[in-house]
Amino acid sequence: MELGNSLSLLLETYLPPEFPDTVIQLFAKDVLFLLSSPYKNKQQLSKLIENFQSKIPVTLRHRNTLPKLLSSLEPLFSMSNEQEMLNYVNELQMEYSDNPNDQFILNRLNISPYDGNLNMGRPGSQYSESFENLDRYSERSMLSSQAYNNIGKSPNRLPLRSLLEPYMKNMIDEQEIMKSIPFVLLGTTSELFDIEYDKIIIPSNIPNSESGILHLIFEAGLLYKELGNLCDKYRRMPISPMKKAFIIAVGSELNTYNGLINQLASNDKISTNNGVYVSIYDSINKLRVFYSIMLKFEGLTGDQLLSLLEQLRHHGDLTIENIADKLFSTLLTLYYDYLSQWLTLGSIDNTNNELFIEVEQENTDGEVIFKLNTDKIPSFLTYMQARQIFVIGKSYIFVQKYCKELEYSNEFSNRYKQIYDGLRKNGISIEFIEAVNTQFKEIVSYIDTIICTKFHYHDVLKTLRNILLMGRGDLINTLITKLSSALTSSSDLLSDYSLTRILQESVQQSSLRSLINRGDNNYIINKLDARLLDLGHGAIGWDVFTLDFIVDRPLSFVLNVNRTNGRKEYLRIFNFLWKLKKNQFYFEKESKRTKEILRTFRKFPEFSPVMGDITKHISKCSILLTQLQIFHTKLDNYYLQYVINERYLDLENELSVIFDKEKTDNIKVKINKHGEKRVNGVLKPDINILNEGRKHLGNQNLRDIEQLDNTHNQFLGRILAHKLLSTNSGNNLGERSNKPYPATVIVILNSIAEFLVKYNELNEISYKIYMQLSLEHHPEISVHLQSLVHTIKLLSKQYSHCKEQISTLCDDLRADGDEELMRLSRHLR
Structure with a gap:
């Protein structure tokens, strides 16, 4: 490794600085490979230098340098010891450093005395530094910056042009590049630039300065090509009209871009890459916006796409806002037609499930139940506005199909169709919202009137x-x-x-x-x-x-009375109250019969002690009956007055705000003894004045069919939510009984019913005793007396059982913590 580093430094010292680093490194690697071979010879070195000479520009200076390099390296091929080779290379370096006339301005020996211990850095670029390789470590730039102290010793006498010409002669001229740019911008392969797998191949003999601007320019070509492919893909797919309109708008923008590129190709004034980039800069931004939307296109419905464009209209970037505004206006026209169709015909046909109104259920009899999907309400409509639109269409169906008000519904539909057609060019404007508000008030008010006058809503309730x-x-x-x-x-x-x-x-x-x-x-x-x-x-x-x-249609839409496949609230309440009425009937029946029996016993001429004892026991049993009857009456009154009637009064108060009350009669007056005229009775308010006041209250007093139905359902729900009727046993368990309150009440009513059955037996036996005593001979009197005693014992036992259950209920109510139930507990005791 050390020999290789020293050899590389020696070669860089011998060779001129214009030699590329990559070539020097490759040559040093080949020389080191020959030296490590056991069959090395000087002829191999000569061939290597000849090959090296063929790869570099040949100048007079090079011709003098290479023979000298050959003579300097030949002794190495006669050496077999690596250390000997290393010493020889170091001596050559020292000899060369002692001769300043042979030094080049960039000499690695002057950079650092420790440089020989370091591995060579990665090869430098053969081009000048640019934005593409700023992060790379450039040995040339480091050499020039650290060798500043040798500048004056050996000036470089070569001109810069002589250094650039060997490298620039193979570079592609900018004018040649300009000929191919229009083709690439339209997504097609050109003579210079190939497009492979959605990538544009830039040749290596294009300078980095031109390559950088081409990267920016060719983005438009890639976007254009990809957008064209996506448009072709979605045109072949079954998509909604709103999404088709968006694809058409994108295609139109691509055609505009195509025309711009054709103009650039024929425009002689634009002769540089920079000029092209400036000319298509706005188009690049537009294509970026379209592409970002197209990436989400497949997963969006038409209404979601419309909401996305509405958000982009307020993006903050003017280019994006202008594009989004144009697209939004295009799609809004179709969405406006959806709304107009629902508002005037109550129909969502051909809306492709892109409206916030959906079919929830379609019955076999043709009845269609619609629902408001809050998740699909677009961002440019509030919930209240969307709900008004939903109610208008549903109310129109209600009036036309179920109320059979065909004349009014046709006139209503045609009138508002003209209004919405006139507002179509403005889209969802303030005028449109005001028209919806007016239409909502009109049809809701009409329905309120028609269900009260024609279908007797209040009387039915x-x-x-x-x-x-x-x-x-x-x-x-x-x-x-x-x-x-x-x-x-x-x-x-x-x-x-x-x-x-x-x-x-x-x-x-x-x-x-x-x-x-x-x-x-x-x-x-x-x-x-x-x-x-x-x-x-x-x-x-x-x-x-x-x-x-x-309750038939149309009232069945606003009054839930034991609906088919629905909750049977009225049936549940009636059946519970029916148990109370049943017991109450038998209380009155048996009590009345007991009084008649006692009255007949007292009419006997011979009122014996036995008969007196019988009447005494019957009277005591009647007291037990009365005690349970009092409890039963209190419980019955509580359910009727405090559970049902109070909630019905609340319902009437809510409905009284909705509907106009009847007009007052002519005011009647009377004259007192002083001759003064006074109002005879209570002076009722003038309805006309109240109606004028209501006009300023907006929609707060209007209740549509949805709200009427909800109001009635809430009335029933509040009744059944009472703790003494609620079937939700989780929160209404008695502390003592550990049972729901309604279950405890049912058990008590059943126990009272059993008591009444036994009491009926008591009356039957008493009547038989009376009949026996009326006869001259009464052989069965003893049997009846025994039955009487036995029945009285059973009756007393059943009474005790009832009282125990009543006590349990009262304890549960008292421990509940609810003040009303605590008062009821004290009342029932």
Whole structure:
């Protein structure tokens, strides 16, 4: 290694500085290889020098140097010891350094006394330093910077031109390069530049100064070629109209770029690479923007692409903003058509799933359920604006298809189609948003009016509360009275016809008879129906009987009443209250019967001590009945008043803000004894004045069909979310019972029902005793007395069981921590 370093330094010392470092290093390596060969001879050295001479420019100075080098190296081939060779090479270096006239200006021996101990650096470039090799270690530059002290000793008498000519004679002229540039900029192979695998090959005989600017220029050619390939690829694919419009816009920009390059090729004024770069600089930036978008193109839908362009419109770079604005306007035209089609026809056909309105479900009967996909709302629309657009189209379908308001819907559609066609050139402008807002107010207000006047929304809601939520108890009481005998029999013996007939009679005898023969042609009351649940064989009428209220379209869209494949909130609430009404009926029935039995016992002319003892025990049992009846009544009132009625009042308050109330009658006045006129009754506010005030409230008082449905669902949800009705047992477990409150209540109601069954047996036995005592001979009286005693014991035991369960419920309510439930606990005790 040391011999090789010394030999390299000797060669650089002997040879002139214009010799390339790479050639010197290669020559030193070949000489060292010959010296290490056991068959080395001087003829091999001569051939090596001849070969070396053929690779370098030959000048007079070189001819004098190479023979001298040959004579200096020949003695090495007669030596066999490497150390001997090293000493000889070092002596040659010392001899050469002692003769300053033979020194060149760059001599590695003057750089550092320790340089002989270092490996040679990597070969330097044969060209001048440029942006491409600034990071490389240049031995030539280091030599020139560290040999400054020898400049005055031996000046270089060669001109710079003589040093450059041997290297520049093979370089390609800039004018030749200019002839090939237009071809490369259009992505095609030229005479000088080949394109291989999307890479442009720059020949090695182009100076680095030109190579640097060509790198910048040829970026446009690569972008143009890649964009053209991508456009061809997506043109052959089934893509949406919005994405097709984007591809067309990119293709148009590529055609513009093509025309620019053709103009440059025929423009004699642009004769330098720098001139070309300046001319296409803006085009390069445009192509970069298009390419960056095309990289994401395949994974984007049309609406996402539109949102991306909207973001780029506010990028901050004017070039990017201008490009994005132009593309955005192109795509927005199609998106505007999507919106206009939905706003005026309620249709999303041909939108290619690029609108924020989607089909959620399509039923077999042709009903299509739409949904608002918030993830697809574009960035240039707010959620409230998108929701208004969604509601307008859905409301139009509601009015036209389900309300059958064809005349209004056609006029409404044509009128707003003209409005949106006139605003089309402005895109999503302030005027467009104002038109949407006006359209939203109009159709929502119209729906509010039509469902109240034509489809009796408020009356239906009140009827649901009065019947299914038992707001009017007289109908249920009448119905139970008429059905009591049938309900105790097997469900197999009940018929729908008999139930319907009894239901009609009950309605006629209750306060709901006002709904019969009204101006609505019995539209509301005819929706009421009695039916039997399918609970299997062996169930009795009490278990399977229920009332239903059939709500047809269009009201079924805003009133969820036991929807098919939906939650049966009304059914759940009715069935729970039905258990309370059943027990209440038997409480009243058995209590009334006990009073009659006691009254008949006291009418006996011979009121014996035995009869007195019987009446005493029956009276005590009636007290137990009364105690449970009081508890049951309190519980029933709590459910009706504090669970259902309070939430219904909240619902009415919410709806009262939505709908206009009825106009007040003419104001009535009266004259007092002093002759002064006073208002007779309460002076109601002027509706016209209130309506004027509402005009300034915007949309806050308007409730669309979505909100009406949600308001009603929230009403039902708040009822079923109460802790005494909620089926979510995770948060409503009693501390003592470790059961959900509704489950505990059901257990208590069932226990009370069993108590009532036993109490009914008590009344039956008491009546039999009365009948026996009425006879002249009563041989079975002892048997009945024994049965009476046994029944009283069972009744007392069942009463104790009921009281224990009631106590458990009260303890659970008291320990809940809810102030309302704590008050209920004290009330129930």
